[in-house]
């Protein structure tokens with residue numbers, strides 16, 4: 001028997017005991033779907049996929065992995081954008097998928113909080129809370145399949161960060177299984193706690209490299225009772241930044257989302273759905289705006305009419321449509337939420353996730369647009385993203401017929417990423433605003449982050465996980481972790 005199959009057998013037999021005969025997948029047909037990211041860009045290998053149903057089982061499985069020298073790759077909905085949940089490293093690995101840890105443990109209306117396990121699907125959680133009259137405001141394209149553990153571990157953002165913040169702002173407490181197998185119960189619902197280091201923040205955005213998140217205490221908000229949606233067309237991206245300021249000042253605290261889409265991107269998503277445009281496509285930029293509040297006498301459409309009429313007069317926008325009912329609003333938002341899907345259909349798409357200060361968005365887009373269009377002839381360059389977060393996704397859709405091998409595609413993607421990242425960092429930006437580093441951006445992190453940043457990160461990793469057993473090959477290069485000496 002080979003070393004690998006021997007190790008697989010020992011792992012599976014011990015895991016089967018831990019999980020009382022259920023939840024260990026090891027045959028290729030059972031594991032295939034867990035080994036590849038949803039964009040189908042990274043395919044890994046694992047000895048087995050574990051589907052534990054309790055935090056105690058997670059703890060025992062982590063201890064088992066340690067004792068056998070098998071790396072643990074935490075995975076939730078596997079909808080990440082940078083390959084962070086796929087087992088690709090030089091170590092034999094097991095996937096620890098948290099989907100079966102999917103209970104809502106507590107909804108607490110006094111503390112305005114919920115305790116949800118890591119495998120809760122975001123759409124289900126939002127619906128359960130809506131029935132309880134509460135809002136959990138995280139919202140992004142993969143809402144129907146992404147899970148709490150992944151949202152926490154990638155510090156997800158999405159379209160409502162402008163009003164409610166990203167996961168880092170929405171998490172009150174966490175339960176985590178550490179790389180040594182200990183269970184850390186940090187499920188507090190406190191709004192204030194200055195009793196030492198804020199440990200939960202270390203696990204948020206750590207992409208499973210410091211432990212397995214098994215549950216989270218999350219902040220809740222009142223369900224808005226009045227909401228309105230509008231789409232506007234604009235002459236430039238700077239006009240979008242200017243318009244956001246007008247809304248942010250004029251409807252303070254009520255701007256839920258302010259999402260920009262370039263003309264080419266909108267055309268692509270419309271052709272994907274075979275839908276006719278919601279407004280004439282004669283402008284280079286479009287913004288989707290959502291206003292919402294719970295006050296009885298407040299009318300979002302009145303605000304839209306006032307602000308947008310003024311904006312047309314001043315030439316800040318070209319045109320606007322206000323959704324007359326929630327069905328029409330839903331149709332507009334569907335266009336936004338299916339962008340990644342439409343781009344994947346069209347070609348080999350590479351979505352960047354940089355952020356720059358809001359004041360520098362226009363210059364950033366001007367620079368990357370010029371450079372990318374000069375460099376890549378057989379590609380479309382699109383833009384979509386979150387104006388209020390300075391986080392505009394630069395999306396390059398390469399023609400599959402021209403870039404016809406994996407090697408050509410990877411080379412083009414690496415070059416495009418480098419160009420976008422360089423422009424962003426030169427404008428005081430970040431190479432990743434919300435998608436994380438995962439597998440995809442390890443080298444870029446080495447290139448663009450300061451030595452002091454990287455050293456501190458590697459020291460934290462070594463302090464938690466000296467043997468690099470937890471999601472190796474993600475976020476930090478293994479050589480960087482090995483070099484760190486406490």
Ligand code: MLT
Pocket residue numbers: 140141158339340351384385393434
């Ligand atoms: C989005 O804003 O659409 C998401 O971050 C996903 C993506 O960039 O494709």
Ligand code: ZN
Pocket residue numbers: 157158385386393434
């Ligand atoms: Zn985004």
